[in-house]
Amino acid sequence: MSACPQKQSWKPPLPAAPMQIPTAGRGPVPYIAAWSSETTPPYRLVVRGNRIAYADENPLDRDRDGVLWVRTGNSPGRGRPEFGRVHHLRQRRAMRRLLCQVCAMPCGTDDGGPLWLLNDTEYTENPWPAPIVTAHPPICVPCARRAVRSCPHLRPGHVALRAERFALAGVHGILHTPDGRGRLAVEAASVGYGDRRLPWVRAAQLLVRLDEYTLVPVV
Numbered sequence: 001m002s003a004c005p006q007k008q009s010w011k012p013p014l015p016a017a018p019m020q021i022p023t024a025g026r027g028p029v030p031y032i033a034a035w036s037s038e039t040t041p042p043y044r045l046v047v048r049g050n051r052i053a054y055a056d057e058n059p060l061d062r063d064r065d066g067v068l069w070v071r072t073g074n075s076p077g078r079g080r081p082e083f084g085r086v087h088h089l090r091q092r093r094a095m096r097r098l099l100c101q102v103c104a105m106p107c108g109t110d111d112g113g114p115l116w117l118l119n120d121t122e123y124t125e126n127p128w129p130a131p132i133v134t135a136h137p138p139i140c141v142p143c144a145r146r147a148v149r150s151c152p153h154l155r156p157g158h159v160a161l162r163a164e165r166f167a168l169a170g171v172h173g174i175l176h177t178p179d180g181r182g183r184l185a186v187e188a189a190s191v192g193y194g195d196r197r198l199p200w201v202r203a204a205q206l207l208v209r210l211d212e213y214t215l216v217p218v219v
């Protein structure tokens with residue numbers, strides 16, 4: 001999978017949320033779920049070279065495409081798991097390396113392509129044969145089986161698909177717009193690679209576009 005730098009029109013995808021799978025108090029916490037110890041360190045944003053930047057920016061603040069990312073601590077296992085919050089760096093890593101979003105096992109070499117599990121809403125807003133843009137990383141078959149039985153986001157309806165052709169497509173994050181009075185207005189937004197607004201986004205989740213895929217049963 002590689003970044004696709006073309007400008008594209010799309011329907012804004014929903015931000016990802018960790019799969020909610022019962023863990024009996026001590027089972028595995030989804031890989032992309034954040035922990036209470038993983039907080040945002042203090043930061044100050046500036047405008048530098050016609051884009052937003054951190055005042056004390058370091059090379060780790062941007063990805064290989066030059067996109068600025070939200071800063072966050074990285075201490076999985078410390079504190080409490082926060083099942084409603086995605087950890088930005090682990091979501092990005094799962095998406096780039098095609099790791100299962102729950103158990104982090106590699107699933108990019110599965111027959112037929114990696115498996116994606118979407119709820120009905122996400123799927124029907126981007127129905128086949130149109131490409132689907134999603135912030136959800138792939139998932140392995142055992143974790144998918146558990147998720148469809150227990151995750152409330154999937155219980156009303158879901159779609160499983162294997163993608164034969166797909167590409168990184170952009171980011172979901174916080175879009176900063178100069179308001180003309182020296183301040184930056186902020187809003188949540190999904191912005192594709194090639195979009196002129198990309199230098200004004202602090203990314204929180206990586207997006208993938210599934211171009212060719214086959215619907216499959218999960219069980």
Ligand SMILES: [Zn+2]
Pocket residue numbers: 100101102103104105139140141142143144
């Ligand atoms: Zn898994």
